[in-house]
Amino acid sequence: xxxxxxxxxxxxxxxxxxxxxHDQTAMVAAAAGxxxxxxxxxxxxxxxxxxxxxxxxxxxxxxxxxxxxxxPAELPRIVTPILDGDADLVVGCRVASGRETGAMTAQQVAxxxxxxxxxxxxxxxxxxxLGPFRAIRRDDLLRLEMCxxxxxxxxxxxxxxxxxxxxxxxxxxSYRRRVGVSKVGGTLRGSVGAAIFITRAILRHSxxxxxxxxx
Numbered sequence: 001x002x003x004x005x006x007x008x009x010x011x012x013x014x015x016x017x018x019x020x021x022h023d024q025t026a027m028v029a030a031a032a033g034x035x036x037x038x039x040x041x042x043x044x045x046x047x048x049x050x051x052x053x054x055x056x057x058x059x060x061x062x063x064x065x066x067x068x069x070x071x072p073a074e075l076p077r078i079v080t081p082i083l084d085g086d087a088d089l090v091v092g093c094r095v096a097s098g099r100e101t102g103a104m105t106a107q108q109v110a111x112x113x114x115x116x117x118x119x120x121x122x123x124x125x126x127x128x129x130l131g132p133f134r135a136i137r138r139d140d141l142l143r144l145e146m147c148x149x150x151x152x153x154x155x156x157x158x159x160x161x162x163x164x165x166x167x168x169x170x171x172x173x174s175y176r177r178r179v180g181v182s183k184v185g186g187t188l189r190g191s192v193g194a195a196i197f198i199t200r201a202i203l204r205h206s207x208x209x210x211x212x213x214x215x
Contacts, residue, residue, distance in 0.1 A: 002032035007148035010079050015054050016066060019047040025066075045146065045153030067178035069103060070133040074101045078135045088140055088166035089157065092133035092173035099175045101196030106193040111198070115155060118202050123162045125169070130154050130198070133173055140166060143210055151194040154202045156207060159202060164210040 016029035017037045023031045026036045039050035052061055060082055064070040068215045070092065081087040094104065104112075112129055132154065144160040146153065163166060 001066060001068050001071065005075070006033050008072060008075050010076060010083075012058070013055070013061075015051045017047040017054075019043070019050075028202045029066075034183040043149045044151055045149040047154050047158075048153050049146060049149065052138065055138060058138045060135055061138045061141055062133075064133045069176050069178040071174050071176065074133075074152040074173050077173060078133060081171065082135055082137065086167075087169035089136045089161045090169045090171060091127075091129070091158075092131045093129040095129075095130050095172045098172060100177050103175045103177045105191070106195045111191065111195050112196055114195075115198050115202065118199065119155070119158060122202060122206060124160055125158055125162050125168055127158060127168070128170060130158070131173065131175075136161070136166075140164075145208075145211070148197070148201050151197035152204075153165060155198045155201040156205055159205045160208055160210070163205070163208050169200070 001157065002014050002016065005011055014034040015037055016025070016034040017039050018026040018029075020040050020042050026038070030036045037050050037054045039047050046061060051063070055061055057105040060079060062075060062078060064072075074092070078090050078092055081090050115130055116127045119125045134154070134157075136157070140161075141157070144157060144164060146156060146160075158168065
């Protein structure tokens, strides 16, 4: 995964956040040429926050899971609209035609549909998938004052970007079966917990206002 990302001409640096893993994640990532950041306190949002903080000096931040479900070769689809000035937040939409069988569980698909419907109805964002493969300028992301340190991180980003006047765009991407078992989509407890945090994030930030206006 790291090697495939580093092979992309648009990538300057690959940062891997070791979020309290008990395997050889840090060692393997470092050997492949990634900058490894340790965030021992568990939490998806906390891991993303640590990676963004470590990317000091970066222009565009690309976020994706390290489980090999996302295809690094599709990175230009995510980044190019931002570089061309056509969007401010780009999210990879895991379209059904490009999903490997079993890549998403039934509860993940259902949860995405419900969360997307809430975002459309409450915030007017044309969302169809809250995929992890996304890109945004680092300065824009910092202005969003992200505070969801668990499953609500990705949803918070969409809500606040809308509130900040950033332009949202989805692009189709493929999605493969992940390596290992997901602690979220792979278990009922994880799926229910994620649904609660995602819904809370949609409602919690509905009245948030940015401290600084959008560019």
